[in-house]
Amino acid sequence: MAKAKVHRAQPSLDMTPMVDLAFLLVTFFMLTTTMAPQEPIAVDIPSSVSEIILPDKDRIIISVADDGRVFFDMDNKNHRAQMLRQMGEKYGISFTAEQQNTFAIMPAFGVPLATLPQFLDMEPEERNKVFQPGIPADSAHNELSDWVVFARMTNPRVRVAIKGDRDTNYEVVEDVVNTLIDRRVLRFNLITNLRSED
């Protein structure tokens, strides 16, 4: 009588398809991911049913924090450096090449121009921690207006987007909007989240 042999199955498992899939997904996510830039303030944006997507480039984002501080951000390193030089010329402040470099790759900022050189000289970690008082945007002393003008001069195609916090007083937003209207930026965007219809 033939002895029934216990067939020893190989415990080995072909992982190749799984690995293929895993790498496919890794590649996909790597290519689609855009790293969120570090923001100096957290802005809790309101929601709307609008579905227009914010353009990725040629944009200025004016953030308004809930305590009314105004921050300015623009994309494109070259335009930023050029904007800073023109801004410095107007206010009689010269920026070193190093400061211009720092400015070009910096996230949104909210310091008056007078303290900007000092702010740019800081170490990146220190800059993240330091309190930024916001860009003056009221009618008495309006630097935001100049930033917008020079930004539009360096890049005429730029679009302005306002990223306001839900709890900001309308007063501050009104200042920003009036600044834009004074500079004949009559068409701008308000950044919102998509709201599911209630």
Add this chain to the structure above:
Amino acid sequence: MAEVQQGGGGGGKKDGKVRAKKQSTKIDMTPMVDLAFLLLTFFILTTTFNKPKTMEVNMPDKVDNPDQQTRINERDILNLVLAEDNKIYWWVGLEPPVNETNYSANGVRRVVLEQLQANPKMMVLIKPKDKSRYENMVTILDEMDITDTKRYAIVEYSPDDEAIITGNIPVEEVVQEAP
């Protein structure tokens, strides 16, 4: 681990012949897979798919000359004052009654829809008070979009509006004093 090294290939011992040792062609892929999944997890968790959306706003240019300003019949105006504590005061034209409503679907949306139905020429004037929240303005602009209101404008909140809301309308006629 999932992979088990198979008994190291050839190398028979029966006849004492020296044979090339056949190496297994299998590679242990486990560390690579570990790494792949680690990266996969990282990218899945950090990716945000919902890009921020925007509302486009068109503002009118400033008109210095009052003669060039658009004139509208006061009966065709629906005033919406965005007040503090998420309240909305609304009235038609220049006189009270001033009504109060809120931002729910049954609140301001119904008001706007009813007024538009009653008078298709109605223009909505949005007057946010300084102390109202930014969210209120965005919600109202959103409601204009939802209710398909074409004629609306954001206007500064004036002392006249304050007077209408509080009911202290300055009396223009000189009241004759009793003798």
